[in-house]
Amino acid sequence: MLTTVIGNYPKIPDLPAPGKWRSAVEKFQKGQLDEPALRAVEDEVTTEAIADQVEAGIDLVTDGQIRWEDGQTHFARRLRGFSINGLQRYFDTNIYFREPVAEGAVAWTAPITVGEFTFARDHSARPVKAVITGPFTLATLSRNAHYPTFAAYVTALAGALNAELRALAGAGASVIQVDEPALCRHKGEYPLFAGAMRALLEGVTARTILCTYFGDVRDVYPQILDLPFAVIGLDFVAGHRNWEVLRSAPFTKDLQCGLLDARNTRIETTEEIVAAVRRVADLVPPERMMLAPSAGLEFLPHGVARRKLRALVEGARAAAAAAKGARA
Amino acid sequence: MTLPLLPTTAVGSYPKPAYLLEARRKSLRRQISKDELTELERRATREWIQIQEDLGMDILVDGEQYRGDMVAYFADEMAGFAIAGLVRSYGNRYYPKPVVVGPVGRKAPVTVEWFKYAQSLTTKPVKGMLTGPYTIAEWSFNEHYPTRRELVLELARAIHDEVVDLERAGAAFIQIDEPAIHTRPEEEFELAVEAMEIVTRGTSAYTVSHICYGDVPKIYPAMLRLAVNQLDLALKNEDFALLETFRRAPFTKDIGLGVVDAHSHRVESVEEVADGIRRTLRVIPAAQVHVSPDCGLKTRTIDETVGKLRVMVEGTRLVREELAGARERGDAVTR
Numbered sequence: 001m002l003t004t005v006i007g008n009y010p011k012i013p014d015l016p017a018p019g020k021w022r023s024a025v026e027k028f029q030k031g032q033l034d035e036p037a038l039r040a041v042e043d044e045v046t047t048e049a050i051a052d053q054v055e056a057g058i059d060l061v062t063d064g065q066i067r068w069e070d071g072q073t074h075f076a077r078r079l080r081g082f083s084i085n086g087l088q089r090y091f092d093t094n095i096y097f098r099e100p101v102a103e104g105a106v107a108w109t110a111p112i113t114v115g116e117f118t119f120a121r122d123h124s125a126r127p128v129k130a131v132i133t134g135p136f137t138l139a140t141l142s143r144n145a146h147y148p149t150f151a152a153y154v155t156a157l158a159g160a161l162n163a164e165l166r167a168l169a170g171a172g173a174s175v176i177q178v179d180e181p182a183l184c185r186h187k188g189e190y191p192l193f194a195g196a197m198r199a200l201l202e203g204v205t206a207r208t209i210l211c212t213y214f215g216d217v218r219d220v221y222p223q224i225l226d227l228p229f230a231v232i233g234l235d236f237v238a239g240h241r242n243w244e245v246l247r248s249a250p251f252t253k254d255l256q257c258g259l260l261d262a263r264n265t266r267i268e269t270t271e272e273i274v275a276a277v278r279r280v281a282d283l284v285p286p287e288r289m290m291l292a293p294s295a296g297l298e299f300l301p302h303g304v305a306r307r308k309l310r311a312l313v314e315g316a317r318a319a320a321a322a323a324k325g326a327r328a
Numbered sequence: 329m330t331l332p333l334l335p336t337t338a339v340g341s342y343p344k345p346a347y348l349l350e351a352r353r354k355s356l357r358r359q360i361s362k363d364e365l366t367e368l369e370r371r372a373t374r375e376w377i378q379i380q381e382d383l384g385m386d387i388l389v390d391g392e393q394y395r396g397d398m399v400a401y402f403a404d405e406m407a408g409f410a411i412a413g414l415v416r417s418y419g420n421r422y423y424p425k426p427v428v429v430g431p432v433g434r435k436a437p438v439t440v441e442w443f444k445y446a447q448s449l450t451t452k453p454v455k456g457m458l459t460g461p462y463t464i465a466e467w468s469f470n471e472h473y474p475t476r477r478e479l480v481l482e483l484a485r486a487i488h489d490e491v492v493d494l495e496r497a498g499a500a501f502i503q504i505d506e507p508a509i510h511t512r513p514e515e516e517f518e519l520a521v522e523a524m525e526i527v528t529r530g531t532s533a534y535t536v537s538h539i540c541y542g543d544v545p546k547i548y549p550a551m552l553r554l555a556v557n558q559l560d561l562a563l564k565n566e567d568f569a570l571l572e573t574f575r576r577a578p579f580t581k582d583i584g585l586g587v588v589d590a591h592s593h594r595v596e597s598v599e600e601v602a603d604g605i606r607r608t609l610r611v612i613p614a615a616q617v618h619v620s621p622d623c624g625l626k627t628r629t630i631d632e633t634v635g636k637l638r639v640m641v642e643g644t645r646l647v648r649e650e651l652a653g654a655r656e657r658g659d660a661v662t663r
Contacts, residue, residue, distance in 0.1 A: 015413065016356060096541070264471070266469070300415065
């Protein structure tokens, strides 16, 4: 059973050090540091985030999204058609982002995350997963001031981001995750969502993951199994109903299983993880399961995030050993 | 105490002067004593009280010069909390996020001494400033209580005791900040309402709850059931779009009307402020309106803050004069 993470990772160390990223951004904002110097610090911190994951024993890592201010503006600022507006709360978190506004036709003009992916791949001892924010979530968390309907807006974003996925696959990304937490909050839009996902993956040759979090997929399951993703990511913490959902119809894909609470400091015990994996294993065999936190780890202070990674790996190993013992 | 029509006030925090920031850094490294730090916090408080008096504001705040973060401050002073570490809130802004590790409660009054100090500096009323139970719970990790409900209600009882002590100390205005109240409107708004009832139960002080960001339309008109006299809201940052929401159902409480954006560097014009108030008065009667910035101003520079407070006061004055003028003309017609 493999382990992975959802995406983002703390950018600064625990107190008392301010951390080089934070210091660099402050200096950059005051004009005391130029952009190449800031990018160099981001490279360094990215390398450290990857090292944390590799050292903990995570099998499929991400670059920690150190360079992302957030999942929305990182894409909106680099697509054509957007301006950036006032602060908004990110779902039910205490994280804020500036709301993108589509003021014209949105279009992909150049790779957004490809350089980030290739940098991470070149600095990681383990395989790297590329991650993008999906078109449905991007549309939900931004404002459409251009398209006649929300559906037209989502479709346009799916087309634009399809180019990004193709570029990632072309650059050698063999696993690409599409983050769609907004699906859990807007299940009534499923037909639109499904169409957007098909357009998004058109001609993309990589192994793709549909990653949901902050809720469950009740009411859109088992339909989501028809989507052309190889892996579905589910959050079993905020989406505790996913336990029942999974039982309602055979799970035919691979499962990225968000078991550890990415939003609380309490560290799950190995026993808890083994027990949870056993519950899932009744429905999805371990070889089709990747164990993960419930969401990105940037909700936690650095030291706690690192302990979560270790708990995740220990739990997965113990669960695998227990499964082997049970079969023997 | 009599307040003018459209009383002006602030949401709570003001930026800390450079000498205080420096002292806080030194204090973290234990290079200065707690007493030395407190002395500078008092100096900064005196300066902000003076600034607000000079500007002609009506209900003053102490500026929270002694607080770092609005939740961590209470967590630090109360039982049951530890600080887990820094987590990011926006851009390169981080806050020390508390973690509930045991039963929560007050060890002693938290804000009363600072309230008394600030009030001793002025004859204008100073608002007591508290963070609400829902927000403290929502912005903390919880390793102790099996349910959020238990944590929120236990915190509500503690904050209620603080309300009682503030009132005893002479606070005629008490604000309970609940910026997280609409985080889970479907699942938990009733819990937030229940918690606020506990917080303000039996008080005769005029109570305010400040709510910002998030989906305010989603909790309207339900938010009118919160057990406070006034809801203080950010109107300016979305150019008074919330007024459309308030047309849906009458705004039955007083409103603390945010007329300057707390998160932009630009100081609004006096006319802009006056215009925002005028637009509001078409929806909410003047007798129900207090005027304030959108949010705490601690992330602005001191110059930006003073600038924003000044245009707030001047814009309000302009509208007051118009209203007085209209009344006089009205009188002339009837005579």
